[in-house]
Amino acid sequence: MTTESLLARLSKDIGKLLEFNDECNVVIKVGVTPSHHEFKAHSLILRARSSYFYTALSSDWARSQGNVIRFEKPNMSPNIFEAILRYMYNGILKLEDQDLSDILDLLCAADELMIGELMDYIQNYLIQNRSTLIDENLIEVLNIAASRIALSTLKNYCLEEITLLNPSIFESKSFLNLDENALVALLERDDLGMDESKIWDSVLKWGIINTPCLNCSLEDKIGSSNDSLTSLNYEWTSEDFDALEKTLKNCIPLIRFCHIPAIEFHKIKPYSKIIPKELLEKMIDYHLVGNSPNYNNIQPPRICNIQIDSELLNSKQAAIIASWLDRNHRSYSPKSNPYTFKLLFRASVDGPDLFHKKCDNVGPTVIIIKVRDNVDNVLVGGYNPLNISWKRPWFSPARGTKGGFIFSMDSSVKTILDKNAKLARVAPEYKEYAIYDHPWDGPCFGTGPDLWVNINPKNPIGYTTKKCYQPSITNSEMFYWEDWEVFSVQSNDNYIDNTDVYSMDTISLYD
Known part of the structure; x- marks a missing residue:
């Protein structure tokens, strides 16, 4: 008998504990009433398999009733939790027949329950076997991955896909649905291979559409043309500019204004109120003086070094x-x-x-x-x-x-x-x-x-x-x-x- 078959037998035998509920001392209420479900489990297995449960079941998070620990997870789907629970017992998680939304839910659940090897497995599975689905849902996947530190593998894959294959996503409607964390991660990259003025246009649109008091004006007046951004804010109040500045506070420092040609300054001037004064002065001086030694700390222009000069091939x-x-x-x-x-x-x-x-x-x-x-x-x-x-x-x-x-x-x-x-x-x-x-x-x-x-x-x-x-x-x-x-x-x-x-x-x- 091989080592692999011995491990398979061990996995099967331990998995029986979940089926027979022998000596279970934990009851976990998952989901929200009336769609909740209660699962019975063993605290020793949960704590050994999950860093989250290792802490949660030994603290005030859980309450005991006699010899049973009662615990609640209202923010998780019962179906997703059941799949994770079975994995913790028998080490098996089948992803082949799952759709993308379920796999992403499993990934988020593994992250929340701090099961490191499962997070790595799901991320690698998605990249190696379901890459087409990722490419078709880049914004959705990137939003999830960028908001969770442990999902850096999937986040980096999505960022690579955008920078290498589809920088035009900046000009798409789906771009407006990016979470701030995902947008910041994109703006931090040197290899976007896009004109900085186009990046500025897209970030402005994102900021306006994600500022509640301004998004209606964008939808009503701009359509699909970025040129309308230069005249959009003539009727804005100081409160409107303050709101937009708050929305874009983490994005504006990442815009490389010095690499926007002076001839396109008309795109920046109408929004100068939301740009820090020292950044504006630095940009103006840079264009007046040129690339002098005093400006060695200027970030380089964004260049994708591995793009191919082709209209047909990426x-x-x-x-x-x-x-x-x-x-x-x-x-x-x-x-x-x-x-x-x-x-x-x-x-x-x-x-x-x-x-x-x-x-x-x-x-x-x-x-x-x-x-x-x-x-x-x-x-x-x-x-x-x-x-x-x-x-x-x-x-x-x-x-x-x-x-x-x-x-x-x-x-x-x-x-x-x-x-x-x-x-x-x-x-x-x-x-x-x-x-x-x-x-x-x-x-x-x-x-x-x-x-x-x-x-x-x-x-x-x-x-x-x-x-x-x-x-x-x-x-x-x-x-x-x-x-x-x-x-x-x-x-x-x-x-x-x-x-x-x-x-x-x-x-x-x-x-």
Whole structure:
């Protein structure tokens, strides 16, 4: 019998104590009447498994009636408490069939009851297995995580998702629902990669909508345009400004006013009453004097160093493609990506007919194509590992490589992990036909053509006909492209391998 089976047997046997209520000496009333429920438990187990109960059951918090300790938890759902209680007895907590709200409730309950290993387990489970749900509910999850010190793992994940993938959330309606703790955590970051003037606009909107005496004026007058903020407060009283200053007291010191261009000072002037005088003077002097040695304590502009210059691809998707380059079964995170994707060509800007001029003979390249009129938001693409990438001799023959691949993935930032990705590598028997060089046309993978793009803007078609690359990457063999980009792929000399990776849900992608 293995150690694991012995532990499983021990867990099962101790769990029986909860079922049979043998020698229970604690009764816990959970929930609010009439929907409350009473649970019987053993004080020794509760105190051993929970720091919260270790203190609560040995203090005046609980009251004894004879040999029974009575305790109340009105702020917790009976269903959630039952799941936590069973975990404390048998060490088992099943999350696979739970929806996001229940998992978050379990996480908050574990935090309140101070069960450290359970908090770590739930946070890691959410990040590794339910990341799409987090991305679709970033504000809700961040609000919960930012308000609890022990949930720093989940908080940092949410902050990374916003800064790396979706800084535009600052301009969304959901941004106005951020809790102050979550907003402050965002404003403290150096890597937002946004113009400071846009951050100021968004923070002002958040402050106004979260100041009770002002939020109606914002909803009635501003609509979706931030420009209206400059004239919104003409009718405000001094009490209105005082209220807004109180709402934003923890946010204003985090705004990097010196990095708002002087030409946009009109966005700041109408709200100068809520900005500390010394901060205003510092900002004005900075713009008048310039970046002099007297201002070495000025915070640097916010820059996201790992953003990718692309209209189609985000840094996390690029990291997934990089993991395919190395045939890793676990995806790199954006910070651990050992490759740089340098934009060479964008069809909508350069014109499709300049593809060969900008992309021939530049080394390994990645092609990214946005499929037009597709409800699934599909990107298709391919990797050409050849050092002489897209050469242009007339009637160039096929060239062989076993390192190339083609793929499709969801273009939405809400589903950036690889659950919806399809990866196809060249079959061994077709290795010599992996890449075709068409001097008069766009990139071509395989003889299907398995992936091909027409460079004629009047006929923006492409094909993904399965033959040389297996399996198929799309349901339809023909598509129309909306735009496409080509990147040079370069290895980072200063890359250090580490364990900063996201778990992959579909290992078969690499088979």
